[in-house]
Amino acid sequence: MTAQLDILYFAWxxxxxxxxxxSIAHPGAEVSVAELIALLAARGEGYAQxxxxxxxxxxxxDQHFVPLDALLxxxxxxxxxxxxTGG
Amino acid sequence: MTAQLDILYFAWxxxxxxxxxxSIAHPGAEVSVAELIALLAARGEGYAQxxxxxxxxxxxxDQHFVPLDALLxxxxxxxxxxxxTGG
Amino acid sequence: xxxxxxxxxxADFDPASLLAQLEGLGGGAVASFTGIxxxxxxxxxxxxxxxxxxxxxxxxxxxxDAQARWPLLxxxxxxxxxxxxxxxxxxxxxxxSAHRGAALEACAFLIDWLKTSAPFWKKERxxxxxxxxxxxxxEDDATRDRWG
Amino acid sequence: xxxxxxxxxxADFDPASLLAQLEGLGGGAVASFTGIxxxxxxxxxxxxxxxxxxxxxxxxxxxxDAQARWPLLxxxxxxxxxxxxxxxxxxxxxxxSAHRGAALEACAFLIDWLKTSAPFWKKERxxxxxxxxxxxxxEDDATRDRWG
Numbered sequence: 025m026t027a028q029l030d031i032l033y034f035a036w037x038x039x040x041x042x043x044x045x046x047s048i049a050h051p052g053a054e055v056s057v058a059e060l061i062a063l064l065a066a067r068g069e070g071y072a073q074x075x076x077x078x079x080x081x082x083x084x085x086d087q088h089f090v091p092l093d094a095l096l097x098x099x100x101x102x103x104x105x106x107x108x109t110g111g
Numbered sequence: 112m113t114a115q116l117d118i119l120y121f122a123w124x125x126x127x128x129x130x131x132x133x134s135i136a137h138p139g140a141e142v143s144v145a146e147l148i149a150l151l152a153a154r155g156e157g158y159a160q161x162x163x164x165x166x167x168x169x170x171x172x173d174q175h176f177v178p179l180d181a182l183l184x185x186x187x188x189x190x191x192x193x194x195x196t197g198g
Numbered sequence: 199x200x201x202x203x204x205x206x207x208x209a210d211f212d213p214a215s216l217l218a219q220l221e222g223l224g225g226g227a228v229a230s231f232t233g234i235x236x237x238x239x240x241x242x243x244x245x246x247x248x249x250x251x252x253x254x255x256x257x258x259x260x261x262x263d264a265q266a267r268w269p270l271l272x273x274x275x276x277x278x279x280x281x282x283x284x285x286x287x288x289x290x291x292x293x294x295s296a297h298r299g300a301a302l303e304a305c306a307f308l309i310d311w312l313k314t315s316a317p318f319w320k321k322e323r324x325x326x327x328x329x330x331x332x333x334x335x336x337e338d339d340a341t342r343d344r345w346g
Numbered sequence: 347x348x349x350x351x352x353x354x355x356x357a358d359f360d361p362a363s364l365l366a367q368l369e370g371l372g373g374g375a376v377a378s379f380t381g382i383x384x385x386x387x388x389x390x391x392x393x394x395x396x397x398x399x400x401x402x403x404x405x406x407x408x409x410x411d412a413q414a415r416w417p418l419l420x421x422x423x424x425x426x427x428x429x430x431x432x433x434x435x436x437x438x439x440x441x442x443s444a445h446r447g448a449a450l451e452a453c454a455f456l457i458d459w460l461k462t463s464a465p466f467w468k469k470e471r472x473x474x475x476x477x478x479x480x481x482x483x484x485e486d487d488a489t490r491d492r493w494g
Contacts, residue, residue: 087397105397110394194334195313196318198313217380302379305450
């Protein structure tokens with residue numbers, strides 16, 4: 025059985041990609057968030073737009089904020105989104 | 112007609128002196144608050160107790176805080192009290 | 199024009215209606231501080247004296263200082279006097295601004311200055327019969343002075 | 347044991363009852379901040395999205411950080427999501443402590459961190475039909491970072 029990675033999208037990342045999230049085959053523990061973003065960017069027009077400027081993205085792995093150079097490790101849920109604007 | 116100076120006492124100054132205040136003949140524009148306190152301290156036992164440690168006193172002249180070396184000037188109301196403790 | 203409301207008196211107050219006034223001013227930020235009589239150490243009651251002819255004018259000066267420092271849409275200050283018991287409210291400071299920093303900082307500024315620069319005096323009465331005037335704390339002066 | 351209450355949802359809230367809970371904890375100091383949707387610039391509505399599985403846990407971490415820094419008797423955080431209009435409340439942060447500095451500083455700390463470190467995103471809709479995601483402001487990060 026291949027491990028899955030659930031990916032979630034929020035705010036304009038979600039809008040550009042056109043979906044809330046998706047499950048993919050886990051790309052491997054040694055893959056970084058930034059590397060996965062580069063892989064996802066090749067999936068089509070909406071992805072390319074969402075991920076055109078990776079420096080504008082933020083990430084949470086298993087519901088903890090991580091920098092983009094963090095490795096996926098055994099993480100099961102990765103969220104990608106713009107900087108937060110609550111409060 | 113001699114000008115009057117209304118003196119008001121608050122908190123333990125009031126309690127030691129045993130009254131809320133009093134009117135006296137204005138001691139003169141060139142007299143400082145500290146000098147007036149020294150004059151008042153000679154008025155009796157309660158006054159002596161209230162004014163034994165002038166450094167523990169604060170003053171307001173015509174309802175504005177002033178340092179003890181301020182001159183009475185044309186002030187008409189002098190309040191003497193301990194450091195404030197509101198809030 | 200901004201709202202300024204200063205009340206000094208024996209009556210209790212309703213923080214909810216004060217906050218509602220501040221929320222209605224069109225700013226994005228409302229901050230408040232409520233001071234309450236703390237129990238413990240056998241405290242039975244507290245009496246707050248003040249200098250009636252001076253108190254409200256002095257609070258108004260402190261509010262003007264805050265308005266000169268921060269863009270405030272509203273300031274409400276309520277300070278009670280007379281006999282108060284543990285759990286009762288003593289003081290309320292509320293601020294409204296378009297900016298959260300302004301509302302929060304002005305609120306802290308106002309309570310720091312009220313504590314050290316408005317003519318109130320507290321006397322505490324304890325279960326064992328003692329009654330003592332609260333001493334001013336150098337720490338409160340230092341907190342105020344950090345506002346420069 | 348101290349009171350910690352975190353609520354994330356669409357419903358409005360009543361600052362009065364939240365303050366009453368904090369006032370009842372026996373501390374001498376209650377501070378609060380309420381954020382409200384500001385009108386102007388033709389803003390018609392705002393939509394707040396969030397990351398439901400993470401939001402409350404992340405706010406709880408921020409509250410724990412505040413508790414580690416200040417002696418708090420209680421913290422209440424309410425953050426609304428969904429569609430909000432000018433004048434409506436977005437967020438409430440309330441703190442109770444025996445010390446006014448702790449209550450005020452923790453309140454400011456909590457709102458600064460909520461703004462920059464909790465997974466919420468605002469989209470603004472204007473009268474002319476534009477709808478844009480609010481951009482994070484470097485200024486908010488700087489305000490947060492002053493807490494060190």
